[in-house]
Amino acid sequence: MTPRVRPYLFYGATQALCATCLRIVQAKEVIEDGKVFLLKRCPQHGPEKVLVAEDAAYWRLGREKFLKPPEQVVQPNTAHRYGCPYDCGICPEHEQHGCLSLLEITDHCNLRCPTCYAGSGPERQTHRSLAVIEGMLDRIVANEVEPDIVQLSGGEPTLHPEFFAVLDACRRRPIRHLMLNTNGVRIATEAGFAERLADYAPRFEVYLQFDSLEEAPLKALRGADLRSVREKALAKLNALNLSTTLVVTVRKGLNDGELGRIIDFALQQRCVRGVTFQPVQDAGRNDGFDPAIHRLTLSEVRRRILEQSPIFRPEDLIPVPCHPDCLAMAYALKRDGKVTPLTGLIDPQVLIDGGRNTIVYEADASLRTELFKAFSTNHSPHSAAGALHRLLCCLPGIGAVAGAVAPSYDQVFRVIIMQFLDRHSLDLRNVRKSCVHIAHPDGRRIIPFDTYNLFYRDDLEQRVLAPLRAGTQAP
Numbered sequence: 001m002t003p004r005v006r007p008y009l010f011y012g013a014t015q016a017l018c019a020t021c022l023r024i025v026q027a028k029e030v031i032e033d034g035k036v037f038l039l040k041r042c043p044q045h046g047p048e049k050v051l052v053a054e055d056a057a058y059w060r061l062g063r064e065k066f067l068k069p070p071e072q073v074v075q076p077n078t079a080h081r082y083g084c085p086y087d088c089g090i091c092p093e094h095e096q097h098g099c100l101s102l103l104e105i106t107d108h109c110n111l112r113c114p115t116c117y118a119g120s121g122p123e124r125q126t127h128r129s130l131a132v133i134e135g136m137l138d139r140i141v142a143n144e145v146e147p148d149i150v151q152l153s154g155g156e157p158t159l160h161p162e163f164f165a166v167l168d169a170c171r172r173r174p175i176r177h178l179m180l181n182t183n184g185v186r187i188a189t190e191a192g193f194a195e196r197l198a199d200y201a202p203r204f205e206v207y208l209q210f211d212s213l214e215e216a217p218l219k220a221l222r223g224a225d226l227r228s229v230r231e232k233a234l235a236k237l238n239a240l241n242l243s244t245t246l247v248v249t250v251r252k253g254l255n256d257g258e259l260g261r262i263i264d265f266a267l268q269q270r271c272v273r274g275v276t277f278q279p280v281q282d283a284g285r286n287d288g289f290d291p292a293i294h295r296l297t298l299s300e301v302r303r304r305i306l307e308q309s310p311i312f313r314p315e316d317l318i319p320v321p322c323h324p325d326c327l328a329m330a331y332a333l334k335r336d337g338k339v340t341p342l343t344g345l346i347d348p349q350v351l352i353d354g355g356r357n358t359i360v361y362e363a364d365a366s367l368r369t370e371l372f373k374a375f376s377t378n379h380s381p382h383s384a385a386g387a388l389h390r391l392l393c394c395l396p397g398i399g400a401v402a403g404a405v406a407p408s409y410d411q412v413f414r415v416i417i418m419q420f421l422d423r424h425s426l427d428l429r430n431v432r433k434s435c436v437h438i439a440h441p442d443g444r445r446i447i448p449f450d451t452y453n454l455f456y457r458d459d460l461e462q463r464v465l466a467p468l469r470a471g472t473q474a475p
């Protein structure tokens with residue numbers, strides 16, 4: 001008898017969520033036609049097949065080569081009771097501390113974007129009180145001791161009535177680097193506002209919403225043509241040379257054809273230290289989003305960047321070891337009007353194994369350590385420059401070339417792809433490595449960003465999570 005052969009390679013078993021009812025279901029990771037899929041089966045809603053990576057070779061690279069021992073929070077906040085992901089957190093089962101901790105200080109916003117994971121808008125008038133915010137900050141510090149990055153977010157955080165008091169409260173704590181996640185409207189329109197922000201430099205960075213250079217994608221994602229707002233905000237930030245990262249929400253078929261142009265644009269801005277690309281997460285308000293049409297995986301975004309930008313090669317845009325399935329990163333140096341990617345600084349024979357199309361580091365423990373330290377999301381522009389310099393100095397033969405001259409913080413340019421898990425893609429192996437965390441307003445918990453948007457934001461814990469918890473075997 002001829003054996004029945006599956007059309008895929010079975011890579012592993014995991015658990016995931018039914019995208020319809022959010023119950024935990026059995027799942028398989030399989031590789032088919034060079035792509036990675038999650039095969040799920042819900043007893044009630046049947047089978048699901050979700051694309052999690054369109055480039056299986058790259059995905060396997062992250063899984064098999066870019067692994068490091070998990071770094072833990074100092075103090076977990078919840079017990080293991082109902083099972084992951086119903087116990088956030090951070091519970092003792094989580095496998096990564098917060099490289100970046102979000103602090104949402106308001107639900108209010110001066111825009112009402114069709115795509116907003118927080119569901120913010122002008123109609124939402126609730127701001128967290130300063131006392132609540134101080135409690136959230138204290139929880140972040142209790143978990144992290146010296147948090148690498150705290151990012152103020154919302155809603156639009158600059159609209160908080162005590163915004164500068166919040167910044168001061170952050171500064172009173174041992175936070176290495178502060179980020180402001182903003183739509184840029186107040187920076188663009190209010191005289192003196194950018195200058196006040198600049199008082200918080202150098203350990204301060206603007207994380208500026210910047211989805212497109214075109215009108216149509218901005219209208220689709222933000223409900224308005226924000227080009228002149230971005231232009232005015234960047235003019236002010238450039239004049240102050242205030243460190244800025246452009247943040248691009250990427251939706252398939254909308255703005256995924258202009259990623260290279262956005263990188264080129266970013267490189268021309270004096271203040272911009274990098275671009276972060278975030279494929280749309282199916283969470284919160286997502287008008288016009290059809291997961292079957294508009295979802296993008298990290299490796300699809302990576303492929304588009306490599307196709308559209310002549311600067312980076314595949315060896316440059318590599319997995320970030322703390323969460324390789326969801327984070328990829330590339331470095332370049334801006335010097336003397338030239339942009340050189342990391343691999344451009346190094347003899348390819350030293351760093352790249354052409355056969356495997358990857359970075360060679362495994363045989364050299366110190367190179368591996370410095371590579372993993374540099375490719376981490378917990379860096380400010382200053383610390384990234386230091387980490388990159390240490391990496392370059394580690395490479396044989398490089399000291400006399402680029403490594404001999406330490407790059408300054410404003411010469412380092414980083415491209416990051418940051419994918420968040422949603423009801424389609426979340427699996428329990430993967431979510432435990434999430435290193436982007438968010439402070440719950442109760443001041444008692446820090447929750448992975450991915451699960452926060454599914455189960456813990458606003459009233460979701462009572463409305464959605466409580467019945468799911470009730471259906472588990474926990475006491």
Ligand code: SF4
Pocket residue numbers: 083084085086087088089090091092093094095431432448451
């Ligand atoms: S996602 Fe992390 S914190 Fe949340 S329940 Fe799972 S292991 Fe715990």
Ligand code: SF4
Pocket residue numbers: 109110111112113115116117118119120121154155156183
């Ligand atoms: S995405 Fe940002 S700018 Fe848009 S409504 Fe939400 S909080 Fe406001």
